[in-house]
Amino acid sequence: MQWRAWDLNLKVRLFGELITHTFFWMYFPFMALYFSDTFGKDVAGLLLMVPPLLGMLSNLFGGYLADRVGRRFTMLLSIFASTSMFALFAFSPSPWVDYIAFIGIGIAGALYWPASSAMVADLTTEENRRIVFATFYTAMNIGVVAGPVLGSFFFVHYRHELLLACTVIELLFGLAIFFLIKETLPDHIRQEKAKERFSLAQQFKSYAVIFRDKVFALYIGAGILVAISFMQLDMYMALYIKEHVFDQTLFAWKDWKLTVGGTSAFGWLMGLNGLLVVLFTLPVTRWFAHWSDRNSLVVSSILYGFGMFFMAFTTNIWLLFVCMGVLTLGELIRTPVAQSFISKYSPEDARGQYMGASSLQFSIGRFIAPITIGLSQWLSPLSVFSVILAFTLVSAYLYVVLFRMIPSKETN
Known part of the structure; x- marks a missing residue:
C-alpha cells in the first residue's frame, strides 16, 4: 500500500504517535529509578505493580468505548486525559502526586490503543493491513530507540521542562485528531450500540461472550506464552548477560579496543534489537507477505524460542548478537501478523473490544514473566532457557490447533 493511498486519518496518527511515543520513552524508562530513589526499592516495587493491573482494565474499557461511542471519541478522551496528567506531573508538589499522575498517564494510554488499532483495521483492506500495522510498529520502535537516549539527558537535568513539553505535544496531537480525523466506526453499528444500556455490567457481559469464543481464548493463551x-x-536474559558475560573485546584497532561485558553487553544487545526492529520491520513484512497467518505465527514462536535458547550455550558477544538476530526475526514476523489476524477475525461491531482483549496477552505475560528470575535461583541457565523455549514451542502448537478450528479462508 503506497503512502499516497493512505487515508488522512492514518497519516496524521502515524506522525502523531511517532512523536508522542518518543516523548513517552524520554521519561518512562527512568520512572522505576525515580520512584526507587524516592520511596525505596521495596515500596517502589509494590507501587509499580499497580499500573499494569489498572492498564489491563483500562484496555478492556477502551475497547468497549471504541465499539460503543467511536474510535475518535475514545482517542480524544485518552489524549486529553494524558495531557492533564502530564500537566499535573509537571507542576506536582510531591512524589505522591507524581505517582498519581504516572498512573493516570498509564490508564489514559491503555484507553488509546484498542481504538487506535481498530481504526487502522477500519481503514485498511485485508491485503494491506499487515504493512500498515508494520509501519506503525516501526514508528513506535523509533520512539523506543531514540526516547531513552534523549531522556537520559533531559529527564535527569530538565525534568520539569520535559514534562511540560510532553503536555504540549499531547495537547497538539489531541487538537490534530479533533480537527483532522474523522470517525471510522460505521454509523449502523454506533446506532445499534446506542440502543444498549451503558453499564459496567454490560461491558463485562460483552467480554464474557468474547472469552467464550474458543478460538480467541486459544489465541490469547498462545499469546501469553x-x-x-x-x-x-529485560528480565532473565538481562540477568544472564550480567552474571555470565564477562569483559571481552568487541572491536579493536591497533592499540585501541572497545571492551564490553555484563551491563554494557546487555546494552549493546538491546541496542541491536531496537536497530533491527527499526530497519527491518517493513522489509521483513514484505518478504513474508505471502505467508499464511498460521505459518507466520508458528515460525515466529519457534524462531524466538530457539534464538533465546541458544544463548545458554555461549558467552561470546558476537554469537549472542547472532542469537539476538534470530529472535528479533521472530518478533518482526509475528507483530504485524498478530495485529492483522485480530482485525480479520473479530466481528466488525466488536473490533475494538477484541483489540482490547487481545492486549491482555501482553499484560498477563508481563505479570507472569518474572517467574524466571525465581527459577534462576534453583536452576542452571540452560534449564531456565529450556523453560523459555518450552513456552514458545507450546505456543506454536496452540497456534496449529487454533487454525484447525477456524475456516480455511481465515488461515490465509
Whole structure:
C-alpha cells in the first residue's frame, strides 16, 4: 500500500504517535529509578505493580468505548486525559502526586490503543493491513530507540521542562485528531450500540461472550506464552548477560579496543534489537507477505524460542548478537501478523473490544514473566532457557490447533 493511498486519518496518527511515543520513552524508562530513589526499592516495587493491573482494565474499557461511542471519541478522551496528567506531573508538589499522575498517564494510554488499532483495521483492506500495522510498529520502535537516549539527558537535568513539553505535544496531537480525523466506526453499528444500556455490567457481559469464543481464548493463551518469553529480554536474559558475560573485546584497532561485558553487553544487545526492529520491520513484512497467518505465527514462536535458547550455550558477544538476530526475526514476523489476524477475525461491531482483549496477552505475560528470575535461583541457565523455549514451542502448537478450528479462508 503506497503512502499516497493512505487515508488522512492514518497519516496524521502515524506522525502523531511517532512523536508522542518518543516523548513517552524520554521519561518512562527512568520512572522505576525515580520512584526507587524516592520511596525505596521495596515500596517502589509494590507501587509499580499497580499500573499494569489498572492498564489491563483500562484496555478492556477502551475497547468497549471504541465499539460503543467511536474510535475518535475514545482517542480524544485518552489524549486529553494524558495531557492533564502530564500537566499535573509537571507542576506536582510531591512524589505522591507524581505517582498519581504516572498512573493516570498509564490508564489514559491503555484507553488509546484498542481504538487506535481498530481504526487502522477500519481503514485498511485485508491485503494491506499487515504493512500498515508494520509501519506503525516501526514508528513506535523509533520512539523506543531514540526516547531513552534523549531522556537520559533531559529527564535527569530538565525534568520539569520535559514534562511540560510532553503536555504540549499531547495537547497538539489531541487538537490534530479533533480537527483532522474523522470517525471510522460505521454509523449502523454506533446506532445499534446506542440502543444498549451503558453499564459496567454490560461491558463485562460483552467480554464474557468474547472469552467464550474458543478460538480467541486459544489465541490469547498462545499469546501469553509468547509474551512471557518476549519479556525475558529485560528480565532473565538481562540477568544472564550480567552474571555470565564477562569483559571481552568487541572491536579493536591497533592499540585501541572497545571492551564490553555484563551491563554494557546487555546494552549493546538491546541496542541491536531496537536497530533491527527499526530497519527491518517493513522489509521483513514484505518478504513474508505471502505467508499464511498460521505459518507466520508458528515460525515466529519457534524462531524466538530457539534464538533465546541458544544463548545458554555461549558467552561470546558476537554469537549472542547472532542469537539476538534470530529472535528479533521472530518478533518482526509475528507483530504485524498478530495485529492483522485480530482485525480479520473479530466481528466488525466488536473490533475494538477484541483489540482490547487481545492486549491482555501482553499484560498477563508481563505479570507472569518474572517467574524466571525465581527459577534462576534453583536452576542452571540452560534449564531456565529450556523453560523459555518450552513456552514458545507450546505456543506454536496452540497456534496449529487454533487454525484447525477456524475456516480455511481465515488461515490465509
